[in-house]
Amino acid sequence: MSADFLGYLAGMITTFSGLPQLLTSYRRRNLSGLDLRFLVLFLVGISLWTIYGILIDSKPIIIFNSITLLIWIPILGLKIREQRAERG
Amino acid sequence: MSADFLGYLAGMITTFSGLPQLLTSYRRRNLSGLDLRFLVLFLVGISLWTIYGILIDSKPIIIFNSITLLIWIPILGLKIREQRAERG
Numbered sequence: 122m123s124a125d126f127l128g129y130l131a132g133m134i135t136t137f138s139g140l141p142q143l144l145t146s147y148r149r150r151n152l153s154g155l156d157l158r159f160l161v162l163f164l165v166g167i168s169l170w171t172i173y174g175i176l177i178d179s180k181p182i183i184i185f186n187s188i189t190l191l192i193w194i195p196i197l198g199l200k201i202r203e204q205r206a207e208r209g
Numbered sequence: 210m211s212a213d214f215l216g217y218l219a220g221m222i223t224t225f226s227g228l229p230q231l232l233t234s235y236r237r238r239n240l241s242g243l244d245l246r247f248l249v250l251f252l253v254g255i256s257l258w259t260i261y262g263i264l265i266d267s268k269p270i271i272i273f274n275s276i277t278l279l280i281w282i283p284i285l286g287l288k289i290r291e292q293r294a295e296r297g
Contacts (some may be wrong), residue, residue, distance in 0.1 A: 124264040131261050135254030142247035154242035157232035166223030167267040171220050 127182045132185040133156035160197045164190065220273040227280035240288045248285045252278065 146152050151199045174182030234240050255277050262270030 125258055126260060127261045127264060131254050131257035133254075134250055134257060138247050138250035138254055140247075141250070142244040145244040145247075146242065149242075152242040154234065154237075154240040156230040156233040157227050159228075159233075161254055163228035163260055164228070166219050166221075167216055169219035169222060173212060173215045176215060 129181060132181055136192075138183045138189050139189060139196070143192050144198055145197050146196050149188050150199065150203065153194070155196070155200055157200055157204065160193065160200055164197060165192055167193065217269065220269055224273045224276050224280075227277060228283070231280050231284055234284050234287050238287065238291065240284070240291050243284070244290055245292065247290055248281065248288055251283055252285060255281065 129154060138204060146155070167186050171186040171190065174180075234243070255274050259274040259278065260273060262268075262274060
């Protein structure tokens with residue numbers, strides 16, 4: 122197994138690991154266990170990774186991190202909506 | 210801002226974004242909103258990133274992903290414990 126293949130595999134798995142979280146969060150609307158600061162920091166970090174990928178012109182870094190953003194931004198949205206509803 | 214600096218910043222923020230999640234999960238023992246499949250897949254992916262870092266001898270990739278493992282393995286442990294307790 123080449124290092125590159127392992128890198129793509131790692132990227133795929135970490136990127137799509139967010140999908141079951143998005144589906145569960147969307148279906149059950151229970152994000153109480155998810156920490157808002159984690160979600161915000163994680164998305165800031167992933168955004169910086171995407172910009173970094175653009176700067177060094179690395180397609181895998183751009184693609185994997187853009188998909189991660191697409192998966193986790195809705196999760197953040199659901200979390201914010203839950204917290205607003207709790208505050209009434 | 211150099212690309213390298215941005216990469217380290219992105220790595221730091223995404224790595225340590227897990228800390229507030231670990232603290233919240235540990236204190237409140239409420240991981241109901243966290244999806245077990247996400248946690249398992251995420252840790253598999255991060256483990257592969259760490260091995261990838263070793264293969265290409267990239268210290269930042271090794272360090273950041275090892276710290277991420279140290280943060281998220283206890284969260285997985287808390288989640289498994291919670292699910293076992295629910296099953297009684």
